[in-house]
Amino acid sequence: PTVSGVPHLLTDNDLSPQQLSDLIQTACRFKHQVKVLNKPSDAPLAGKTMALMFSKRSTRTRVATETAVAYLGGHAMFLGSQDIQLGVNESLLDTSKVVSSMVDGIMARVGSHSEIETLAKYSTVPIINALSDLYHPTQILADLMTLHELYTPKGQEPHLTAPTKTLKNLRLAWVGDGNNILHSLMLQLPKVGMHITMATPKGYEVNAGILKQAQENAKAAGTDLGVFHDPKEAIRDADIIVTDTWISMGQEEEKKQRLKAFEGYQLTTDLIESSGASKDWKFLHCLPRKQEEVTDDVFYSPRSHVFQEAENRKWTILACIDQLLVKKGF
Ligand code: CP
Numbered sequence: 213p214t215v216s217g218v219p220h221l222l223t224d225n226d227l228s229p230q231q232l233s234d235l236i237q238t239a240c241r242f243k244h245q246v247k248v249l250n251k252p253s254d255a256p257l258a259g260k261t262m263a264l265m266f267s268k269r270s271t272r273t274r275v276a277t278e279t280a281v282a283y284l285g286g287h288a289m290f291l292g293s294q295d296i297q298l299g300v301n302e303s304l305l306d307t308s309k310v311v312s313s314m315v316d317g318i319m320a321r322v323g324s325h326s327e328i329e330t331l332a333k334y335s336t337v338p339i340i341n342a343l344s345d346l347y348h349p350t351q352i353l354a355d356l357m358t359l360h361e362l363y364t365p366k367g368q369e370p371h372l373t374a375p376t377k378t379l380k381n382l383r384l385a386w387v388g389d390g391n392n393i394l395h396s397l398m399l400q401l402p403k404v405g406m407h408i409t410m411a412t413p414k415g416y417e418v419n420a421g422i423l424k425q426a427q428e429n430a431k432a433a434g435t436d437l438g439v440f441h442d443p444k445e446a447i448r449d450a451d452i453i454v455t456d457t458w459i460s461m462g463q464e465e466e467k468k469q470r471l472k473a474f475e476g477y478q479l480t481t482d483l484i485e486s487s488g489a490s491k492d493w494k495f496l497h498c499l500p501r502k503q504e505e506v507t508d509d510v511f512y513s514p515r516s517h518v519f520q521e522a523e524n525r526k527w528t529i530l531a532c533i534d535q536l537l538v539k540k541g542f
């Protein structure tokens with residue numbers, strides 16, 4: 213949303229279908245520009261700083277953001293919760309006012325989603341959600357970019373092809389926790405014409421308000437959204453199977469009870485193939501991955517594209533920073 217004239221990317225619904233599609237294509241262009249053409253940027257962020265305010269750990273999002281800012285000629289400043297007074301010894305309101313007075317953009321990884329809303333309310337510079345308990349919008353951009361690359365027909369180039377053409381009518385199945393990644397997926401997939409089915413254990417369903425919004429998005433797009441408990445029902449006819457950890461950051465104390473509740477939800481080649489997935493099924497996972505949610509025979513198989521997906525965090529975050537800090541909004 214735009215708060216007091218400042219554009220932010222806080223949830224997946226901040227992006228229209230067109231903006232989503234454009235961001236994916238821009239990310240593909242950046243990847244081509246760097247990896248094929250070996251071209252530097254015009255350093256549009258020279259002399260500018262992006263702060264990474266992270267109250268949880270991170271590998272991919274941090275490395276993607278720091279390298280993306282460097283490519284654009286700017287400086288990335290990592291501020292972990294051990295380093296600054298992030299809502300611990302100083303209010304988020306004060307922190308937001310202070311940090312935004314000195315930097316040009318903020319990438320924020322928070323606990324409760326309301327924290328990022330507070331940051332955005334008082335920030336004078338754009339804020340990008342680097343993960344909250346409810347959403348992980350930049351992750352889904354990388355997932356969609358990866359699928360766009362995988363489904364671009366031979367002889368065509370992803371950076372010259374519209375994602376809406378390659379992704380339309382693909383069916384994605386989620387088996388696992390009703391968490392932030394699933395929330396973001398179910399909001400975004402309809403916008404590129406994709407169907408989604410999900411299987412979550414009883415008691416671990418998605419957030420009801422976000423489901424309602426996702427159903428509205430699916431209705432507007434004419435795509436399917438299927439909600440199940442049985443993994444087999446979700447996997448039937450799926451082109452892409454996705455899961456994530458059963459224990460998200462901040463839920464460590466629930467580990468024992470979660471491992472029990474998620475019995476039967478581990479993805480194995482046998483479960484996927486006996487459930488009637490599409491012949492060419494593919495696997496994605498945002499990482500970090502634990503053995504319990506998916507076995508090695510799936511995770512390290514040629515059907516798994518998780519490392520391409522991880523790399524694409526960089527190109528998609530680069531596209532977001534370019535949009536908000538260089539082009540100054542959507
Ligand atoms: N997928 C993802 O966000 O990874 P990190 O937590 O390592 O940033």
Ligand code: NVA
Pocket residue numbers: 343391392393456457459460461498499500
């Ligand atoms: N659901 C996970 C995603 C990590 C990238 C978490 O929130 O910890």
